Amino acid sequence: MAPDRFLVSIGGRDLELSNLDKLMFPAAGFTKGEVIDYYTRVAPVILPHLADRAVTRIRFPNGVDGVHFFEKNKPGGTPDWVRLETLPVPGSTKSRETIDFVVVDDLPTLVWLANLAALELHTPQWRVGRDPDLLVVDLDPGAPAGLKECSAVAVLMRDRLAEDGVAAYPKTSGKKGMQLCCPISGTQSAETVSAYAKKVAEELAAMVPGSITAKMAKAVRPGKVFIDWSQNAAAKTTVTPYSLRAQEFPTASTPLTWDEVEAVATGEDEARQYRADEVLDRVEEHGDLLADLLEPGPELPAD
Template identity: 50%
Template structure:
């Protein structure tokens, strides 16, 4: 029998709690749900007003993975959705995970959480800029940190403050809180920034995705600022061999990174970090910290 759990007055059927999702560490689905319940207060402000896309991996990262923007079949009527403009589907809607019951319902599907840089009701008006720093082997997150330090200073010169988080995979994400700005303008600025980084750091950075250009370098992916694109949310678990999290990090940690293990955080480590440091990404959800594009 599937256990029914009451979360803030909502009935949620939680299934297969003993199922191992991350075989390398034995991390179970029940532990996935417990992790999300524990970090909910930090996670929800970063996703609560944004149309949600899910990367589902119900049988673990070694099983079938599928990315969906449409509300999953069987979504409860109390799970909110919002209209999302799509040329191929004018009536499209996506889930908005705005509270703990919706978060636990979604986590029960075993998903990565991905959101755009804009909020529901204001499509293509971004309040964040994001740069995804993706290392091409043999480069690692160590090289990403070097690129991130340059980008931090360059953004600061334009009056913008960057916040860093691990991708939960191999790289690093930089996020910048913005006053609401059309996504096209943010995309153009981010592309110029990536091109400038490549000119200034030609042995370290590339701004184009072509695989032939990327060995040993950091691809500064600016494309996720496009209105139709999404980025892994802060605190989401990733579909990797271990229960790694896209975890906010402090700049001194970026400065001190000397090995990939220095910036790889498992779910239980993120819970400990949150208890110690609070939400390092909190300024991104505070309009008082929003900068303006030059």
Template identity: 50%
Template sequence: MTPITEVDGHRLALSNLDKVLYPATGFTKGEVLHYYATVADVLLPHLRDRSVSFLRYPDGPDGQVFFAKNVPPGTPDWVTTAEVPRSEGPSRMVLVQDLASLMWAANLVTEFHTHQWVVQDPDRADRLVFDLDPGPPATVVDCCEVALWLRERLTEDGIGAYAKTSGSKGLHLVAALQPTASSEQVTDYAKQLAVTAERTMPGLVVHRMTRSLRPGKVFVDWSQNAARKTTATPYTLRARQEPTVSAPVTWEEVEECRSPGQLTFLAPDIAPRVQDHGDLLAPLFDHRSAGRLP
């Protein structure tokens, strides 16, 4: 029998709570839902007003893994949706605006991926993002070195950057922008910085996606600033063998990282971190400190 839970006045049928979704640790679907309920206060601001792409893995990372951008069939009418521009024409996507919607979406078993703009102003980006992806044998330790260079370079342009793990092998840098530039302009700026990083650190950085160029280097992916692209949302679980999280980290942790394990965070690690630090990405919501493209 599927248990029915009430969240903020909405009835939710939560299914298969004992199903193991993370084979390496035995982490179950029930634990996934508990995790999202626990981090809702820090996660929801990063989801609010941003159309969500779901990377679903209902049978765990070894089962079928697929992207769902349109509103899923059977979505309750109380879940907020919005029409958003897409290259193939306008489309309706889900907005996760509250705890009930978060728990409904988490029950689908999904990674959360969001755009760098809000639905009220899809023509203007209010986030800048770099995805630092290490090509083996490079690791997140190498990403940290690149992140520190990018942080300094962004600071010179009056843009404050913050770091989070990707929840996979790499690191994400995120900055708040005053929404005065288009996604195209932000993409151009990010590409210029990635090219400069490669010129400055040619043995460590590559700005092109070409696979043959990437072994032993950090790919500085600037392209996720494109209007159509999404990036893993802070605090989302990832579809890996273990319940890894895209976790905000301090710059001190980035500076002191000497082994990949230092920047690997699993679901049970996050609540204590939030208790100690709050949301390390909270400054992204302070519009007074948002940067402006030079």
């Protein structure tokens, strides 16, 4: 075996790890070994959010400064112990009717993907074979708006959703914006969930038209926060909580408390994304701030 490859046993599975010294985030000196270490240490909180969901990976074989590619289908050489689910792919651009998706239910599979330089993990709002059990909105700021403005919109959206008995839980995107995740009943179609999210987004945009837009057109976004309700479409995925993001430094999609969001919205605290080491510290302090997403929520109100 080459000196940069070695075998490890994780959870009763044998894995070959390679090129652990390769820089994945060159500006931070953050290596593939550190990526694997992060995912191993964050596994207790990320795995419940990955479990039973088809995962789309964004792979960076030569680090964040190199070429990357999206991967939905199982990669070549997939071990026979990795769970695969053959699922239809709504809106596939390659005319495939189905794809063999990877499902990350355990630590060996998570480490295997990390070793493939799958830095980002994205999941749909539904579990395999079921209707959506999450409503997710992406709050995307158009410059010069930023995370501070997203936080203010998040509070407005939280309060509006609460009027319908829907609880919202915030997390950073790990890039420039943030998302709100809401547990729902899992008994309504993606079309129903998406229509409800669009309705609420349009209500807020009408209420504060100078700061919020619910329209996809990029021309109307500068200086506003776009409430992307389309994340609930059957073909869409959202970055999984605790996933790394391919930025200059190894940031991650980080669950927040509402006190933190409000402090950023009012300017009391500085708006920021969190790095991998900080996320691990936060998990040590708070546990999983998104644990309530794992329990069924309410049914959305009918129009």
